[in-house]
Amino acid sequence: MSTHPPFTISDVRVFGGGALIPGVTHVRVSAGRIAAVGDASVAQAGDAVVDGSGATLLPGLVDAHVHLLPGCTRLAAVFGVTTVLDMFSKPETIVPERSAVAASVRGAGPVHADMRTSSVGATAPGGHPTIAYAPFPYVTGPRDAAAFVADRVAEGATHLKVIYDDGSGAMLDIPALDVPTIEALVTAAHDSGLPVVAHASSAAGAVTVARCGVDVLAHAPFDRMTDAQIRDVARCGVAVVATLSVVDGFPGQDGVMPLLAQPHLAGRLGARWRRLIERQALRWMPPEPPDGAAQRYNTVAFLESGLRVLAGTDAPNPGLVFGASLHRELQHLVDAGFTPGEALAAATSTPAAVFGLADRGEIAAGRRADLVLVEGDPTADIAATQRIRDVWVLGRRVDPGAYAGSEAEHAGVRWQRDSAQKIITAIGEMWPGFPAPQEVRRDDGEPVGRVVPTSGGWQAMTIFGAPLGDPADRDEAVAVVRACGLACLAEPWWARVGDDPVWREARIVEAAPDRVRLRWADPMIDQPPSGQWFGLDDLDLSLDRPAG
Template identity: 30%
Template structure:
């Protein structure tokens, strides 16, 4: 057993001053306010830092390296594909992201990466993976290899993913932005198709994550009983039109909605139309929060050159800019994200949780930009990153502009 002290703790729900954590066997044993370490228990005092649960990114694409051309980026050798995924997983830890749900790879390479970071906490976060997303022929992200046609093929697609050992089934309920020829404002499946996929996945104990930009696709995904709705940007042909009735139904159902936002300050500027659309989608996210929808924050890292891996903290800042109180933005990327992913030991710093921790300089519950000032990262009680403030300029953290 060992003890860890800091100035402040956000435990996933609330703030505790001068916390003392007791850690054993990779898990949190106790959290005491203004506590003193028991005699004989080694103490690490991190000084003036705020401890947070290790961040949970509920939607990334590890095989996509954050390249302007995602179609070309996966048209590479098997070796290159897996080394890109490894590098992306490793980068997550630099940003304090200790749990990641990958919602779309090619050739199931993330299944192997999941095993590697389970063996070695320094290699990457704990991973949940979906394998290739299920989509239509020529539909959104067809280039990841998950396109099928016909109802029996949909059932077969779920079964083959179950056989490969995935954690979640991902289906593209609408078109998307990054696939040439795809229309994000149009649904790709009927309610019956989606319901069939949900039934088959649930039969094997797996949840379903549905990508849905189009208003019609959000509606159908909700009606079909999917477990998380990804993006929910309320796309129509002309732009973004949040539907208050649908928002109320999302809140009543309690279905978690994954808001994917955040852009690298070092990436190329967004073009004007995208900037307007993403701003409108962010306002819709705040509308959903106010209406009581369970909001999960995720990055969708990898899909473009504005979305490098370890992007999640920038999304937290954007939520606050959109109107989220800082603690609610932090909760969306920790406790709510973990519960939406079905991971009760993640996203909280409470007795019984895994000792996945992020220590940052400053107080992000007051000034959210402090989430960028990573000092230390722990996975299962093991320190996997430490950035020495004396050598701040030498660290990857600052050198890359984060």
């Protein structure tokens, strides 16, 4: 690991991992570690000084439930999440991300959060999450357990993920592991020194896997648990990753996705991710989206029963973004009934203890210098964690603007979009009646656009995804696409590129599903005679001139 000049953060309140540390106002960092914690006397001659006046210093945050995508550890660090715990990814995603993290540790390239991974999770043939990740190795019975765990260890897994989910919570019927197989997996993992994290979405499932000896529940169950079920799980002593922020996958009554309604988070997020989240609001929604009340009840009941609760997001599910969504998770924990201090511990010292990460999670001499400096006092107002001043990983400062617009951002957004399309296609094949986007074609077979099921009805869209009018019933939306899908391409459009807030008039010279070629109407803009191609991740388009 390369060394970096020592620095001291001065005149700051310090949350040590469980509470504010009385009398501590200064923290010194040297060679990627916390060298000293105390008063002004800890600073040494030659130190750079970071003014912490009016701010609070936190240990680097830990997201205890993510699934990797390209560049996610770099994005997480932008928001002060300095460790991510992956709960199911395939080697082709893990290996390059692990290499990027290793380079960051050496001081090469941009700063990345650290990561731990389960690699591929254990599930029955065709079981959850086959739709998202197939192909991958399955577990057919107890005899497969030892070899499956050995293969995960060879891939660098630091914990084992086990999936126990028959789909009943979502009114589905999918294969699931049986109890003897789960017990065999737990034994094999523990023999290899791996803790076991179990996905079980229902209250009954949580009781079952807890009795099998797993160490961590990957979610607080989504249906309300009885007192007897809470006691049963508590007797087993498992830890629980809350994942309350999964409700952020559904827009509010104003149609805005919850993450984007948080100005400090949305403002720190690049335009590509903002556009992706905005477009995720234009998808089919259940008639009554989940409100998370049962999950919140279960999470507080677990805490009150003495179990350790961890903050985790399940990013990158719809509406969730690495790093940013952990701050929403903290809000959800406090809204459920946690004190701000309990919520902060759930994202710092508690996951470090549960997963054996003894070198982080607290601000103390000798720990990794994974630190987050935030405006205000989050032990009084949890929303203060969103007002980030600075982030360091192993003492390296994160440049908050370097990720936005980068190829890493583009790769992550593209991976997320392609993964969502894969899932939509698979769902359509498995359940033909399930509402899914439909392509609209002319009589000669030429595609003219598509209609997308949303919470407000069917949305007519151009071939490149720009909305045409308001949602309506399916037949009306199809009629709009047939009438306007191609004709509107000849009309003037308004476009906004990247983070530029200015809308400019343009003509669409050529259109494809993932990009358009524009020619700007302003003759003063320097551009090729035939116009310029723009990827849709970098562009907002509107037929009507937006206000402002």
